[in-house]
Amino acid sequence: MYGGGNVFESMKATALADEDPIKLAEFEARIDRGEKIEPKDWMPQLYRKQLIRMIEQHAHSEIIGALPEGTWITRAPGFKRKMALMAKVQDEVGHGQLLYSAAETLGKSREQMLDDLVSGKSKYSNIFNYPAFTWADSCFISWLVDAGAIVNQVANSKGSYGPYCRALERICAEEAFHLKYGHHCVIHLATGTKIQQEMMQEAVTRWWPPMMHFFGPSDKISVHSEILMKWKVKMASNDECRQQFLDMYVPKIWELGLKLPDDSLRKNTETGQWEFTEPDWEEFKRVINGDGPCNEERLAVRRIAEERGRWVRKALLAPDAKYVAPLA
Amino acid sequence: MSLKSLDPRVGRLHISEQEDNDKTQKGALDQFETYEAFVQVKEGKSLDHVGSVHAPNEEMAFLFAKEQYTRRGMYCNTLCIVKTENIMMSEFSDNKISVYDSVTVNPTGIITEEFEIFHMFKRGKHHRFIGTVNALNFEDAMANSKVFYPSEKPVYNVWVVNAKHMLTSDDDDRDIWDTLKEKQYREAIDYKGQDIIKAYKEKIAPD
Numbered sequence: 001m002y003g004g005g006n007v008f009e010s011m012k013a014t015a016l017a018d019e020d021p022i023k024l025a026e027f028e029a030r031i032d033r034g035e036k037i038e039p040k041d042w043m044p045q046l047y048r049k050q051l052i053r054m055i056e057q058h059a060h061s062e063i064i065g066a067l068p069e070g071t072w073i074t075r076a077p078g079f080k081r082k083m084a085l086m087a088k089v090q091d092e093v094g095h096g097q098l099l100y101s102a103a104e105t106l107g108k109s110r111e112q113m114l115d116d117l118v119s120g121k122s123k124y125s126n127i128f129n130y131p132a133f134t135w136a137d138s139c140f141i142s143w144l145v146d147a148g149a150i151v152n153q154v155a156n157s158k159g160s161y162g163p164y165c166r167a168l169e170r171i172c173a174e175e176a177f178h179l180k181y182g183h184h185c186v187i188h189l190a191t192g193t194k195i196q197q198e199m200m201q202e203a204v205t206r207w208w209p210p211m212m213h214f215f216g217p218s219d220k221i222s223v224h225s226e227i228l229m230k231w232k233v234k235m236a237s238n239d240e241c242r243q244q245f246l247d248m249y250v251p252k253i254w255e256l257g258l259k260l261p262d263d264s265l266r267k268n269t270e271t272g273q274w275e276f277t278e279p280d281w282e283e284f285k286r287v288i289n290g291d292g293p294c295n296e297e298r299l300a301v302r303r304i305a306e307e308r309g310r311w312v313r314k315a316l317l318a319p320d321a322k323y324v325a326p327l328a
Numbered sequence: 329m330s331l332k333s334l335d336p337r338v339g340r341l342h343i344s345e346q347e348d349n350d351k352t353q354k355g356a357l358d359q360f361e362t363y364e365a366f367v368q369v370k371e372g373k374s375l376d377h378v379g380s381v382h383a384p385n386e387e388m389a390f391l392f393a394k395e396q397y398t399r400r401g402m403y404c405n406t407l408c409i410v411k412t413e414n415i416m417m418s419e420f421s422d423n424k425i426s427v428y429d430s431v432t433v434n435p436t437g438i439i440t441e442e443f444e445i446f447h448m449f450k451r452g453k454h455h456r457f458i459g460t461v462n463a464l465n466f467e468d469a470m471a472n473s474k475v476f477y478p479s480e481k482p483v484y485n486v487w488v489v490n491a492k493h494m495l496t497s498d499d500d501d502r503d504i505w506d507t508l509k510e511k512q513y514r515e516a517i518d519y520k521g522q523d524i525i526k527a528y529k530e531k532i533a534p535d
Contacts, residue, residue, distance in 0.1 A: 035422050036452030038485070071335040084513045094396055101362075101380045110382065111354035131334050162452040167379070174400060180519035187521040191528040255525065257532065297333050300343045306354070313358055316384035321361045324413040326380035327487070328364075328455065 015046045016227075031232055036162040039105040039328065050233050051161055052106045053122070059099035060117045060124035064298050065145075066092040068128060072138040081185070088142065088178050095171045101326045102163040109323070118303045125149075126284060127210045129292030136189055136196075136203035143182025144207070144249060148214045150175050151245050152236075160232035163328055183252070190256035197257070204253070205261045212262075212279040215242040246274040360384045364415060365393035366446075366457065368406040375406060375457035377446065377487075386411070386495050394504070400514055404505040407497045414493040416466040418486040422451065426482040428474045436464045442491035443469035447483045455487050 016024070023042045030037065037043055066089045073089065076082045100110045116122040127145055132138050150172065157168035189200040216238040219225055228234040236244075247267070253260060264277045287295070331343040360382040368375040378397040383389035389409045398404040421427040439462040446455040458477050463469035469488045497504075512518045 030422055033423060038420050038451055040417070040420055067335075071337070074336075080513060087511070087514045090395075090399070094399075097381070097396060098379055101382075104362075110359045114359075115354055133334060165452050166454060170379070176516040177514055177519075180516040180521075184519040184521045187524050187528075191524055255529070257528075297331055297335075297338060300331055301338055301341070304341055304343050310358075313360075316360070316388070317358075318361075318384055321384070322413065324362055324411075326362050326364070327412055327415060327417060328377065328380075 019044050031160045037160050038162045048106050052108050055103040056113050059096045062092050062096035064124045064128045068132040069138050084181050091174050098167040102167045104325045105163045126288050127214050129287050129295045130210050131294050136199040139185035140203045140207045143186045146178045147249050148245050151241050155235040159235050204258050208261050209279050213284045217281050362412040363389035363409050364412050365397050366408040370403050370405050377455040409495040410489050416488040420485050424482050431470050431474050433471050436468050438464045444489045445473045446487035448485040449481050451484055
């Protein structure tokens with residue numbers, strides 16, 4: 001699961017001037033023909049850098065996203081919910097593996113990516129810096145955070161980089177279960193007893209602001225983002241993804257009698273666009289920069305897993321093994 | 329002081345806030361070498377590349393690939409593992425040009441080993457198992473493959489693997505996938521909520 005609001009590197013004015021113009025033209029022609037780029041193809045440095053950053057952030061989001069939901073496996077109501085949530089969390093970690101491999105084909109090792117996650121150098125989806133207080137929070141994540149992620153991932157799966165597309169195709173197929181499972185959990189609470197309804201409503205109220213942050217702030221149309229769109233790295237603007245999410249899911253939330261904590265939220269029937277109160281973007285920045293309720297815990301858990309699992313990796317390490325990046 | 333968390337499992341870890349951060353730098357190969365995995369879902373279907381895994385040896389790679397690539401769905405017939413470094417990859421072509429166009433057919437005629445051939449028919453799609461050729465070496469295997477497996481569709485990339493480097497699941501062990509059908513809770517189809525929503529709407533509708 002992953003949202004928009006990618007932190008792209010700023011582009012130097014000379015970034016493209018240094019590239020071989022003939023190779024660049026061939027590269028762009030290939031993308032224009034609708035052909036995918038494969039790992040051994042020539043590609044501009046900027047393309048490689050932005051893709052590594054994007055796929056790496058996506059991979060980190062999968063394994064960090066498993067933490068707030070994983071919290072609830074042992075306390076999920078009933079055996080069936082426990083089995084399903086465990087399967088979902090296993091899927092998310094599996095998605096992380098697929099994505100790390102895709103990023104590795106671009107030349108950054110998995111070790112380096114995990115180091116950069118733990119040191120705070122690379123980011124993950126901001127929404128996972130918020131805690132899951134109750135079972136209903138876990139249900140909200142399973143349904144709606146995954147729904148948001150699917151909007152984003154379906155868009156990205158039409159991008160230009162072969163290994164990322166292949167990973168996303170597999171991920172999107174598996175996410176179908178998450179979405180239906182999450183919806184089922186929310187339906188159950190929202191149509192249940194008064195206490196269950198209240199618990200679900202509180203979770204919705206709590207998670208709506210980070211959900212609105214999820215797709216990132218309105219993107220300014222810059223030369224930079226135009227190039228990323230042309231190269232099919234960035235497939236849809238943050239606003240387009242947010243609008244699509246609102247369009248698909250607000251009616252489904254409302255039909256369950258749940259209220260969203262934004263009185264201005266409505267679909268403008270003339271423009272076809274959803275209108276809403278801008279969420280607090282200062283808070284978004286603050287949390288992304290480390291000052292959220294769970295940033296410290298998320299990274300501490302990752303760091304401990306790395307440190308305390310080291311002896312296992314060491315015991316299994318073959319001294320004459322040599323590293324080869326995944327092929328595809 | 330140890331970290332406070334809502335998660336009882338995190339609480340039990342007793343993570344010190346001052347835990348030494350320097351130790352987390354990973355050495356080269358801390359996450360092991362890579363293997364490519366291939367899956368045939370059902371008898372008669374093609375054997376396709378599905379992705380890679382990191383593992384310390386072939387047996388572990390097989391186990392990881394089984395979890396990573398065959399835990400979902402109803403069936404799996406065959407799973408193969410090859411160490412990435414044992415795959416010879418051809419050049420890539422594009423724009424309806426087959427990579428075989430630049431392969432000279434000049435077979436040595438010397439047959440020493442078996443090689444497995446995989447084709448990529450579309451950029452962005454997985455490699456697919458095509459068949460086996462007898463040959464002297466990788467280049468010879470490419471040349472033989474061009475003759476034995478002519479393709480109407482352009483082939484954009486070829487992988488050649490010495491057959492001795494493929495670890496393939498044993499037919500007798502197929503029952504490791506028998507339980508897939510019991511895990512319906514992993515499938516979207518197991519979650520039907522429309523009836524509950526309908527009943528709820530009828531209940532709250534004003535008479």
